[in-house]
Amino acid sequence: MVTLRINDIEFSYPSVSVLKGISMEIMPGEIVAIIGKNGAGKSTLIKCMNRILEPGKGKVFLGEKELKRMKGKDIAKSMAYLSQKASYVFPVTVFDVVLSGRYPHLARNSGQRDEVRAAEVLKMMELENLAMRYFNEISGGQQQQVLIARALAQEASILLLDEPTSDLDIKHQLEVMETVRKLVRDREIASVITIHDLNLASRYADRIVMLKNGLIFAAGDAASVLSARNIAEAYGVQVSINKVEGRPHIIPVCPLRS
């Protein structure tokens, strides 16, 4: 189990600067939710965490090693990433998708052991009946579960999820979050999740990081970050907050004029 350390990173696209100096640490066995309005830099931040994007300034450390100096496959052995819009251009089976998670561990093509591994993961996730279905033909919620299975086949100890619940109905949202929580608890995996639904963040995250304009605006447990004042500042929305099971439950009231 490794710790991911981010040290004052900055990232700019040619015309806009997105991240303006962010530092944080991800510990094994915790779920960290990254929240913030559209354009705040959530997805960019998560992509900088496993070098899909390279930060212009600052360093990222995986354990003792600097990410920049690592081989792509070695990063992939520790960190799995689930993109916002997973798509396969040409039709492949669920089994093949999960098997592709073995890629960083292979010298050449996948072998029997990798197939066994993929099958074990599918069984564990109770997805065996989907194994021979085509990925593009299963529901969005099932797709997320399959991608999590792929991450497990990858044997990653850090799970980066970019808006895993955005396109899902409420049942599938909960199922995905429950799956992640179970993995994090059972296997000491760490998980970083960008998410729009503040109540899901409140309910499932051990820690919440709120971004505003490319900087960390607030960080900590749900009760401290999800205050009406913070949300008004970061999102420009007036909310009323109740407590449900000891955690804040947010009800949006109206947008604030800026």
Place this chain on the structure above:
Amino acid sequence: MPGYIDSRQEYRKFIGRKAFIIAVFIFLIFTLGGIAVTIGPMKFSFPDVYKAIFNHFFPGYFNIPEMSQAVIWKIRVPRTLTALLAGFGLALAGTQMQAILRNPLASPFTLGVSAGAGFGAGLATLMGISFTGGKYFLIGNAFLFSLIPAFVVFFLSRIKRMSPGVMVLAGISLAYIFSAGTMLISYFSRAEDLKALSLWMMGDAGKTTWSDLGPLAIVLILASFLLIGKSGALDVMNAEDETAKSLGVNVERTRIFIMAVSSLITASVICFTGMIGFVGLVAPHITRMLIGANNRFLVPASGLFGAAFLLSADIISMKIIEPSVLPVGIVTALLGGPLFFLLIVKRQGREYW
């Protein structure tokens, strides 16, 4: 643990079917190959063909007239092999281009390879300008020019990061530039030279001899090994770039490498045959319908299917107005097109691309 054995056994069955289809393709190639060699002014039976080929390696084993032996080995077999190798190469390159560009419209010609070859051939035929001499006056020039687009795209991508979409656009632009160049020199050329050029461009499997097949076969064999070795990375690149990167694939480098190898394959094929269209675009699609998108199987299967497809087209091109022979480049699209439409109409449900 019956559970996990189940999904793996299902997968094994699924893989087994793919292996079976590949075996069928190989059988088909030997059958069609034998049939193709029988066609021509001198008639042979199917067994005679394989007897003569066997005799070449073990002289005197079968009793075949020397004349027949010579016609089969020196004229017919090279043509058949050319069709097979060309079909294999073009389909293989097409599969790769579609995979790395994540685009079902990609083909070996997408990056302007054929337009480059056309211009090179044009310069040689119409203007008498060639960077290579002697026997390879035209072939060598076509080969060199067909590699230019790949180099241009390669260097552009070094300077500026290029998405697959931009790479396709760059290739298409280069194709237009080369085509305009060819039209320009055509405009100032004599009619008989133009006829020679357009005949070359039509694509024909009958222009090669044994001495041409050696280099072609070597390029194809080496390239196939390189490409099949990359099939794991290609499978991962079936997902969007971010996912592929997160799994440890060096997406940009893989894309450039495969583009270079595919261009080399295409250039090597079309400099000997002229432009044979359609195979490289459609053979990968038809094979994908039959065998799925798993590149470990798709790459060899698509090559084999392309070989069988082009050979079938060549058989038809030799038969359709016998004793005359049509350029096979005409037949591939004229027959392959409707076949492809039929498959599109008949396929149910699943999107294959």
